[in-house]
Amino acid sequence: MTFDRVWLRVVLVAACIGAVPTLSRAGGVGFGEDDANSGDDGPSYFGFVREVDGPGVADAKVTAALKDRGALVTRTDIMGVYKIPGFGKDINPDDVAITCAKDGYAQASVQRRPRDPSDTKDPVEVECYLKRK
Amino acid sequence: MKHLLFALAAVTLACCQASAGRAQALTGSVTSVEEGAMEGVLVSAQQTGSPITITVVSEELGRFRFPDGRLAPGHYALRIRAIGYALDGPQAVELGAAATDITLKLRKTSDLAAQLTNCEWFMSMPGTPEQKRPLIECMSCHTFERIVRSTYDAEAFFPVLKRMAQYANNTTQARVQSRRAEREVHDDLVRKLAAYLATVNLSSGPNWPYELQTLPRPKGRATHVVITEYDLPRQAIAPHDVRTDAQGHVWYSNFVENFLGELDPKTGAHREHAIPVQKPGSPTGALDLEADGDGNLWLAMMFQTGVARFDMATKTFQMFPIQSALDNDAAQQSMVMPRASSVDGKVWSNEVAKQSILRLDLKTGTYELIDPFKFLPKGRQHAPYGMAADRENNLYFMDFADENIGRIDAKTGVTTIYPTPTPKSRPRRTMLDDRGRLWFTEFAANKLGLFDTKTESFKEWDVPTPHTYPYDVFMDKNDELWSGGMASDRVLRFDPQSGQSIEYLLPRPTNIRRVFVDNSTNPVTFWAGNNHGAEILRVEPLD
Numbered sequence: 001m002t003f004d005r006v007w008l009r010v011v012l013v014a015a016c017i018g019a020v021p022t023l024s025r026a027g028g029v030g031f032g033e034d035d036a037n038s039g040d041d042g043p044s045y046f047g048f049v050r051e052v053d054g055p056g057v058a059d060a061k062v063t064a065a066l067k068d069r070g071a072l073v074t075r076t077d078i079m080g081v082y083k084i085p086g087f088g089k090d091i092n093p094d095d096v097a098i099t100c101a102k103d104g105y106a107q108a109s110v111q112r113r114p115r116d117p118s119d120t121k122d123p124v125e126v127e128c129y130l131k132r133k
Numbered sequence: 134m135k136h137l138l139f140a141l142a143a144v145t146l147a148c149c150q151a152s153a154g155r156a157q158a159l160t161g162s163v164t165s166v167e168e169g170a171m172e173g174v175l176v177s178a179q180q181t182g183s184p185i186t187i188t189v190v191s192e193e194l195g196r197f198r199f200p201d202g203r204l205a206p207g208h209y210a211l212r213i214r215a216i217g218y219a220l221d222g223p224q225a226v227e228l229g230a231a232a233t234d235i236t237l238k239l240r241k242t243s244d245l246a247a248q249l250t251n252c253e254w255f256m257s258m259p260g261t262p263e264q265k266r267p268l269i270e271c272m273s274c275h276t277f278e279r280i281v282r283s284t285y286d287a288e289a290f291f292p293v294l295k296r297m298a299q300y301a302n303n304t305t306q307a308r309v310q311s312r313r314a315e316r317e318v319h320d321d322l323v324r325k326l327a328a329y330l331a332t333v334n335l336s337s338g339p340n341w342p343y344e345l346q347t348l349p350r351p352k353g354r355a356t357h358v359v360i361t362e363y364d365l366p367r368q369a370i371a372p373h374d375v376r377t378d379a380q381g382h383v384w385y386s387n388f389v390e391n392f393l394g395e396l397d398p399k400t401g402a403h404r405e406h407a408i409p410v411q412k413p414g415s416p417t418g419a420l421d422l423e424a425d426g427d428g429n430l431w432l433a434m435m436f437q438t439g440v441a442r443f444d445m446a447t448k449t450f451q452m453f454p455i456q457s458a459l460d461n462d463a464a465q466q467s468m469v470m471p472r473a474s475s476v477d478g479k480v481w482s483n484e485v486a487k488q489s490i491l492r493l494d495l496k497t498g499t500y501e502l503i504d505p506f507k508f509l510p511k512g513r514q515h516a517p518y519g520m521a522a523d524r525e526n527n528l529y530f531m532d533f534a535d536e537n538i539g540r541i542d543a544k545t546g547v548t549t550i551y552p553t554p555t556p557k558s559r560p561r562r563t564m565l566d567d568r569g570r571l572w573f574t575e576f577a578a579n580k581l582g583l584f585d586t587k588t589e590s591f592k593e594w595d596v597p598t599p600h601t602y603p604y605d606v607f608m609d610k611n612d613e614l615w616s617g618g619m620a621s622d623r624v625l626r627f628d629p630q631s632g633q634s635i636e637y638l639l640p641r642p643t644n645i646r647r648v649f650v651d652n653s654t655n656p657v658t659f660w661a662g663n664n665h666g667a668e669i670l671r672v673e674p675l676d
Contacts, residue, residue, distance in 0.1 A: 039512070041510040061588075066508055069547065069548075070507075070549060070550065072551075073551050075590060087508045088508060088509055
């Protein structure tokens with residue numbers, strides 16, 4: 001893992017952890033935000049969308065899909081970085097397919113970084129590569 | 134009988150006005166000792182006995198003019214709206230056949246607090262955004278004036294807040310309705326809110342311990358408008374969703390009573406169509422009002438449950454109750470989406486209590502329950518709310534409790550969730566235009582949003598006035614957005630291309646929900662209901 005990748009991972013993991021309270025809302029009457037983590041969150045997904053051997057691709061569509069069930073869709077930022085808050089903890093991350101798309105490009109490959117399967121909260125890093133059509 | 138008399142009175146008045154001819158223009162100027170000629174003062178005229186009030190706004194030199202032919206000869210009560218001021222006189226005017234020009238004199242008000250909008254209370258009250266955020270729920274039932282004029286300390290507030298949590302969403306001051314199923318309330322959050330509210334009300338003394346902040350009066354193009362208010366015959370009527378039909382009649386859902394309302398804006402004649410009560414003892418009233426492809430109207434029946442179809446030809450209702458397996462005291466349908474039902478015979482709705490989508494099969498009359506969030510983390514609150522359907526009857530819905538837009542494929546049932554760029558945005562109502570653009574409000578984020586269904590991408594725009602909390606938005610034929618809400622007493626007109634906006638101040642405290650634009654007029658005409666004020670509102674921009 002290069003220094004760049006370590007740095008990116010640290011930043012994105014921190015961002016994802018920071019996002020957890022924001023994204024977690026318990027039930028009940030809305031007399032205020034209940035930011036407690038429900039404890040039911042599976043891992044988030046993050047990474048770059050890049051041109052093959054090139055820079056990050058901004059505003060690319062990134063889909064985290066569960067076959068025949070549903071999907072979460074987001075877009076990359078100006079650096080080509082994306083993050084998806086993730087599914088419930090009962091969803092096996094191996095069943096989640098990450099794809100990317102942008103007009104004028106075709107998806108070239110997807111590279112998933114190894115992770116510790118015993119750590120259910122460990123964010124899943126997936127790089128998606130595009131090539132110009 | 135009372136309604137019939139009201140309708141007859143309105144028609145009779147309109148006929149009398151027609152036979153008596155129209156008065157010459159009413160013009161005038163507005164001045165005060167403090168400012169001299171005053172721009173941006175709303176001047177309203179209501180003829181004795183008429184349910185219709187017409188309002189214009191003074192321009193740069195303090196001059197105002199009612200449109201020719203709008204006012205019939207007769208006696209008119211006058212009122213004004215200008216923050217910080219009250220009308221010294223005259224309070225009324227007699228209009229005859231000749232042109233009338235009057236000078237309105239304003240004096241400083243002795244009760245500024247009574248004139249503040251919810252938005253201005255938000256601006257005035259000290260506190261962090263986190264402390265203020267829960268208050269955006271309060272506006273559903275009442276204004277903030279009720280809170281800030283109270284003298285409760287934190288301890289006394291606690292049971293009040295707990296009690297209010299058990300009222301139905303479709304509650305107004307004129308008609309309080311209790312839920313049949315008790316809601317879970319988090320005491321720690323209630324205590325936190327109670328403690329905060331006790332710092333912004335009159336519990337510590339006769340005056341507010343902070344300065345009252347106000348928004349500026351309208352200027353420039355914001356004064357180029359004519360506003361018409363149609364009083365409804367009972368204070369309890371709570372118009373929620375409003376739309377016009379091809380004949381120009383205005384239809385509205387009544388949030389707290391089982392009636393569908395109909396108004397003829399030409400005469401002011403008003404009619405109510407009684408909706409059969411499905412669940413006696415449960416809160417009455419409907420929320421979403423939508424048209425299907427044939428122009429028939431559909432209503433989401435809230436705690437009465439199910440949806441109702443109103444046949445525009447026979448003026449009769451067909452009820453679609455939810456099946457008993459889905460029904461309980463908490464069951465609630467706030468939304469209905471019949472627009473593309475001719476494609477597959479299915480109508481979309483929601484089940485608020487189960488945070489789910491419903492799909493009604495028109496052939497069998499049964500509903501399918503769809504949990505669009507089943508693969509997301511449990512324990513997080515969601516609320517499918519505003520809905521739109523595309524030509525294939527695929528559903529787009531707003532996740533009002535969270536920050537997502539969802540899409541359900543009509544054929545496969547697969548759900549796709551699109552988190553909005555702004556976290557905690559709470560998308561509320563929506564419309565899908567002919568170009569596949571989904572326009573929506575981000576209620577909690579104070580933004581208007583666009584989700585392009587073709588590119589699956591978002592754009593967001595801040596609403597110009599903080600604490601507006603837009604409820605709904607409508608894209609008109611000129612590619613301008615129209616929006617309103619419960620906080621600012623203003624109608625927003627926004628050009629997403631240029632970012633230019635105009636905010637039209639309304640003559641009275643106005644709790645706006647669904648907004649509608651009639652594209653058949655030039656310029657377009659904006660319609661909405663005043664949910665707490667028993668009135669229908671028409672805004673006609675002059676440019």
